[in-house]
Amino acid sequence: QKEVEQNSGPLSVPEGAIASLNCTYSDRVSQSFFWYRQYSGKSPELIMSIYSNGDKEDGRFTAQLNKASQYVSLLIRDSQPSDSATYLCAVNIRRDSWGKLQFGAGTQVVVTP
Amino acid sequence: DGGITQSPKYLFRKEGQNVTLSCEQNLNHDAMYWYRQDPGQGLRLIYYSQIVNDFQKGDIAEGYSVSREKKESFPLTVTSAQKNPTAFYLCASSGGLGTLHFGNGTRLTVT
Helix, strand or coil: CCCEEECCCCEEEECCCCEEEEEEECCCCCCEEEEEEECCCCCCEEEEEECCCEEEEECCEEEEEECCCCEEEEEECCCCHHHCEEEEEEEECCCCCCCCEEECCCEEEEEEC | CCCEEEECCEEEECCCCCEEEEEEECCCCCEEEEEEECCCCCEEEEEEEEECCEEEECCCCCCEEECCCECCECCEEECCCCCCCCEEEEEEEECCCCCCEECCCEEEEEC
16 A cells, blocks of 8 residues: 555646545654645645644645545645646655655646636 | 755766766755656655755665765765666755755656
């Protein structure tokens, strides 16, 4: 079993709709969770971080964390063509090594006009 | 502006040759990382360093070597022992809280 799993997609979303991305992780002691966006041929950029159960909103993005179910999701509201990218879920287990993240393979999102 | 600079952007080498990828940061971050990305896959950790003169192997360190002689610099050498070196290599740094700042990457092709 992979440590961090995501559906590879592509996830096709009409412009203006909500894109829903899911991520599951295997280690119950995981502490920190991140969503990175990666445009084709570019490096990843952080868009959301979440550390406690519940929802966290930042603009059009909402991250949801459920540690009991080992599940973290990302919602993109009012999807725009510029949201077309691959979204990487990343999980950090130990507080003493913040950058030692385990990444999922990513979900490709395609927003259609 | 602060950031991470990787060079070169594209690199071509013949099989059997060692090659060194450069990574420099001016963010004053203690921790630096090297990741590898293959098409359709996530990032896999090669090496990381949390302090000058110290570094640790990641999940796929075989065939790679690093040094950390200065806080700003964390070069990666891809040796001839790496069986499948063609990939997109990403350097990152972290100031804490698990957030990574990435360079623009080096795309290495070995033929």
